[in-house]
Amino acid sequence: MPHSLFSSLRRRALGALLASLAGALLIAAAAQAQDNSTLRIGYQKFNSLNILKGSGALEKALAPQGVRVSWHEFAAGPQLLEALSTGAIDVGHAADAPSVFAQAAGKPVVYLAAEQPYPRGIGLVVRQQDPLNDVQDLKGKRVATGRGWNAQYLLAVALQQAGLSYQDITPAYVNNAADAIAALQSGSVQAATLWDPFLAAAERQPGLKNLRDGTGLTNNRTFYLSTARFADSHKALLRIFFSELAKASQWANDKPGDVAALLAPQLGINADVLEVASQRRNYNAVPVTPEIVAEQQKLADTFQGLGLIPRKLNVAEAVYPASVLP
Structure with a gap:
């Protein structure tokens, strides 16, 4: 069952990636035809926007304003932000x-708000059969990760804490x-960031x-x-x-089991797995404070x-100066 689950996830991820790319092109082509009567939202699976979409509450709230909602799914944050920057969608999360x-x-993207910390939602996963008991044991090993992933950042800072550098792994x-996951299970890598x-x-x-995980x-x-x-x-x-x-976020915080039941059919993942993930998350949005900017x-x-960003950034320049939170 677990092997078939991850095979299904891989097929879904590939399909979502292709759909994201094709969808972004189609949306961009039609962007000039859009007017203020439609709010175009980009979302990824298993998130507060996914939950809001499932509730239908936003459509009801905007109907008296004569505004429709269109939802556009993306496989990951980089693809969503590309669509946002080209005007293919109006708002999204990453x-x-x-x-x-x-x-x-x-x-040209700006931060509007942030969610609460979610350090247990990322991790470095290894096989139990391999003699890897702490991060120091990753020295000289191959690690599956993605460029610009939040879990790649975890890998970088975990290596630093263990007295290693990013150059100590491949x-x-x-x-x-x-x-x-597939690379880890096949043994072609010794760890995976998830x-x-x-x-x-x-x-x-x-x-x-x-x-x-990301704790600390x-x-x-x-x-x-x-x-x-x-x-x-x-x-x-x-x-x-x-x-x-x-409203959707507070409901999700109060009822992780209901969140799991809502999203399980969409994600093709068992509800008990989703409930675990939802229990360790706080979905509430908060203002982007100076402390969050410092993070x-x-x-x-x-x-x-690490040489992955070519120049010094000033993150504060990308924070929208006015509050749009209620």
Whole structure:
């Protein structure tokens, strides 16, 4: 069953990636035809926006304003932020690392709000049969990860804490979590960086174990992003959006079992796995405070030190100056 689960996840991830790329092109082609009557939202599976979509509450709240909602699914944050920067969508969410890489690439995206810390939602997963008991044991090993992933940042700071550097491992770059899991199971890598719900699924997989999560290393935040151009013209609309998001998020915090039941059919992942992932998460959105900016600055500086970001970033420049939270 677990093997078939991850095979299914891999097929779904590949399909979602192709759909994301094709969808972004189609949306971009039609972007000029869009007007203020439609709010275009980009989302990834297993997140507060996925939950809001399932509730239908935003559509009801915006109907009196004559505004429709269109939802656009993306396989990961980098693809979503690319669509946002080209005007293909109006608002969306991404993890901390993809958000920094978008700024580094000069994409005109801005932070609107952040989620609460979610350090247990990322991890370094290894096989139990391998003699790997702590992060120091990863020296000289191949690790499956993705460029600009939040879990790649965990890998970097975990190695630092263990007295190692990123150069002490050999990164094997993959495009999605399913490929990382497949590489680990095949033995072509000795560790994989994962995030929920894939991490929660891996933790239940016989023969796998979570060597290190983000506790004490990274807050692993999700951010809500738009462009300054859209936010400047749609503050009232964004306040309604965040008001409904807050209701959905509080419901999700109070009832992780119901969240799992809602999302399991969409994700093709067992509800008990999703419940574990949801129980360790706080979905509530909060303002982007100076402390959160400092977290992001540390992340940006770390990636710059690894040579993955070519120049010094000032994260504060990408924070939208006005509040759109209710």
